[in-house]
Amino acid sequence: MTAPLAPLAPLVGCVLSLLFAPLLPGIINRVKAWVGGRQGRPLLQLYYDLFKLLKKSAVYSRHSGWMFRLAPVAGLAAALMALAVLPFGALGSLVSFPGDFIFLAGLFALARFTLILAALDTGSAFEGMGAAREAMFSALGEPIFLFCLMILGYRSGMYSLALMLGDIKPVVWTADWPFFLMLAFAFFLILLLENCRIPADDPNTHLELTMIHEVMILDHSGPDLALLEYASALKLWIFSLIIAGVLLPGPGESLPVAGHAALTLLIVFTVAALVGLVESVIARFRMERVPQILSLAGSFVCLAALSLWS
Secondary structure, eight states, X not given: OOGGGGGGHHHHHHHHHXXXXXXXXXXXXXXXXXXXXXXXXXXXXXXXXXXXXXXXXXXXXXXXXXXXXXXXXXXXHHHHHHHHHSOOGGGOOSSOOTTHHHHHHHHHHHHHHHHHHHHHHTTOHHHHHHHHHXXXXXXXXXXXXXXXXXXXXXXXXXXXXHHHHHOOOHHHHHHXXXXXXXXXXXXXXXXXXXXXXXXXXXXXXXXXXXXXXGGGGTTOOHHHHHHHHHHHHHXXXXXXXXXXXXXXXXXXXXXXXXXXXXXXXXXXXXXXXXXXXHHHHSXXXXXXXXXXXHXXXXXXXXXXXXXXXX
């Protein structure tokens, strides 16, 4: 990328993320349809749904308060702020500072906290049940997510996401490729849990007794539901972007910045395809088995940490 356009590179990455994030659920559904021998829904189905929801008006229960209306806005704002601190490959990030990975985890916790309060604000027993499950699984998953980022920062010697994920030297990646592969696998397991995908949760289920995330947004409608769906797509994009940053070394003489950004985009779409493949071959786990996913992710993080001192 030329010098005059270099300051605009992080903005280009954010724009690409905002445009392509709703495409990831479409890729997942198309892969699941292909594996099942079905035609499936259109690739741009979420775009159609978002535009349709934005044209409708929201319906509010007389039993819900201001927290119910705040949650969709707070969730989208947290996702946008997380997108600002996360680098899009070598294009960099809009905001970067030491320790911003803690800020990233805090944004996810804030969005989850407001959504849990909104579910409780409705007074629905089913939504309260989903909120309790979300709180329990997030309490188990957030420490592992932070541990992954801390180990990655320790390996790079820098605790800024722009340097931890967007500037991994090819020589470093080649020397410690088992570390990065194990860390990427741990992030992938966390992605399945944090984004309520199979085997942790089924986003397409309609049984209240088995839902976690979807049951908490049953009462949202219209533009509020559109904001929640778009924020969910952005969250899936952010986790896929983290995996791409771990798997792809930084640009070098043989790989310019533009090519690095294109490869980052390709890896993000590949991660979405892998999610669809996993959901096609694995059934949803029972609730008591969901912590086993986190235990497996934690084991790989520990192995990655041990590989640094071996």
